Amino acid sequence: MTEAVVASSGAAKAAADQPYLKIAGIVKKFGDNFAVDNLDLEIQQHEIFALLGSSGCGKSTLLRMLAGMERPTSGKIILDGQDITQLAPYERPLNMMFQSYALFPHMTVEQNIAFGLKQDGLPKDEIANRVLEMLDLVQLRKYASRKPYQLSGGQQQRVALARSLAKRPKMLLLDEPLGALDKKLRQQTQLELVNTLEKVGVTCIMVTHDQEEAMTMATRIGIMSEGKLLQVGTPSQIYDYPNCRFTAEFIGETNLFTGQVVVDEADRVEIETAELGGRIQVSHGITGPKGMDVWASVRPEDVRIDIRPIAAGPNAARGKVKEIAYLGSFSIYHVILPSGKVVKSMVPANRWYEAGEQEPTWNDEVYVSWRADMPVVLTA
């Protein structure tokens, strides 16, 4: 029944190298709405994969289908060679760490962790050993006999992690694993959590709406919108080479210019854009006919601001400083171009200015520019 592995345009995979988890053509309809729309995804063992998207994009529904709490309308889920699509949640060899943890309030930390093991009918001393092992893993041995309400948010998160790892699942699902923690604690916990997961070596799928969390923790990220996976790649692939406007805008900030291809050669593309009032030159080719509508994405950290006039040409424009958002280590300048387009530029606080040059301020005439290797051309 297993389908042949489709060779991707990149490195072709050997047929023996079956993905650990294979999601094939999965669809979930609620009434007439597609929560998940014909989605394919393959995940290798030991990966930490993040599904990233805004609320309502279908990422949670996908996770719940993996856990068995929702049944897909159609499609298949194959985990380690076993078709688990129709299995009940309690029959699946994977566990989930719930959003805001869903710890059993009437049980102690120990009992919470032991719960899953008891369902498997393991012998008592083995359960006790495994619970201790888990308590050590998350450094909560001292708190074994506390109830969840007697723990801090960070400790509850660790209990939830220990509980979901206790059964040594083939795969761990994490639903907004750090969503319930405040920002400071979250950043601390991100690395701690990744370390623990890597130590255990469990394959993970996490769902998050927090791009920073996804970028820090995941080995690969899938960007989801309206039930579809728009792009899958490593954090840097996704940030540096977004394949569509949604991804470019969703991950980090960017300046998007809409225009038409006027020059299309092997080593260079030129895009005529009214928003910039000139051309954007890109030092890599694209595949597409001349005259095609495209978008060029330029990250704010790639945009340079000058007070002195610079040589006219592509990738440059004159504008006026409209707003400055001071963020300490850097500032975001909002420069309004004659077309009305606002270009954001990130200026480090320690930027070095030439003699006689001043830091631009509100309503100053400035020039924005970037190098030709910086923009990314998007066709969708």
Added chain:
Amino acid sequence: MDIQRFAKKWLKPGRGSVIAMPYLWLGVFFLIPFFIVLKISFAEQDIAIPPFTSLMAYEEGFLNIKVNLSNFLFIFTDEFYFDTYISSLKVALVTTVLCLLLGYPIAYAIARTDPARRNVLLMLVMLPFWTSFLLRVYAWMGLLNENGLINTFLLWTGVISEPLQMFHTDFSLYLVMLYAYLPFMILPLYSHLVKMDVRLLEAAGDLGAKPLKAFATITLPLSRNGIIAGSMLVFIPAVGEFVIPELVGSSETLMIGKVLWNEFFDNNNWPMAAAVATVMVLLLLVPIAFFHRFETRELEGKNHV
């Protein structure tokens, strides 16, 4: 600043008086009447108005205090009273268990339906309260009677050839008790079950618990306080229930309410009736104290959050 001073000066006694309200209420309508009843229970029957002797008499410089313990001694020596208390407790216990068995699934179902339908269902549970309790018991009499609606219908359909003896039996007693007390079980159970986080059940399922196991290990323990509250609300008034056993129960079912009625109205023995009532209150205080202990423990737990 002024506001703070104002608050300090007026809020504290204000808060005190708010807390004092329930104490005042219980004092006036429970504690004082109880002591009056207690006092009467130590008196002797007398042909007078009121029909009992006073405990204290002042005569020629002597204050005579006469405490009559014979009523209590009689209760504890006469098997009749013992049997009656046991029988009352049994009826109350069976009623409570029946209410729990029927009420739990109902409360669970209501708590798990969508919020729009929930309120309609709750209204239906409370709807009987809009009619007088006595009228509803009389309605049951009309249904269960030998010539009642049920028998007439069954005879007409030919399912039975002779009327069923349902009226004035244990069956009719428990049926009407169950009917009358069911809402008191459903409402507290519902309020506990509706608050429960459904994701806890999902988590239990995810960890390998089948639905029935998840119910037994998660839902049931978490609704424990609802079960206790509902059981108390049914059990305590059921022990002293008079109307239902009198009107639909069998004449052999001894109920403490009935004994009270007899002592008070038939024998005109107020002290004896008061003693019977006092023992009953003390009997009920045990489960109430038990419940109270549970509640405070629960509250202490919640405060840590």
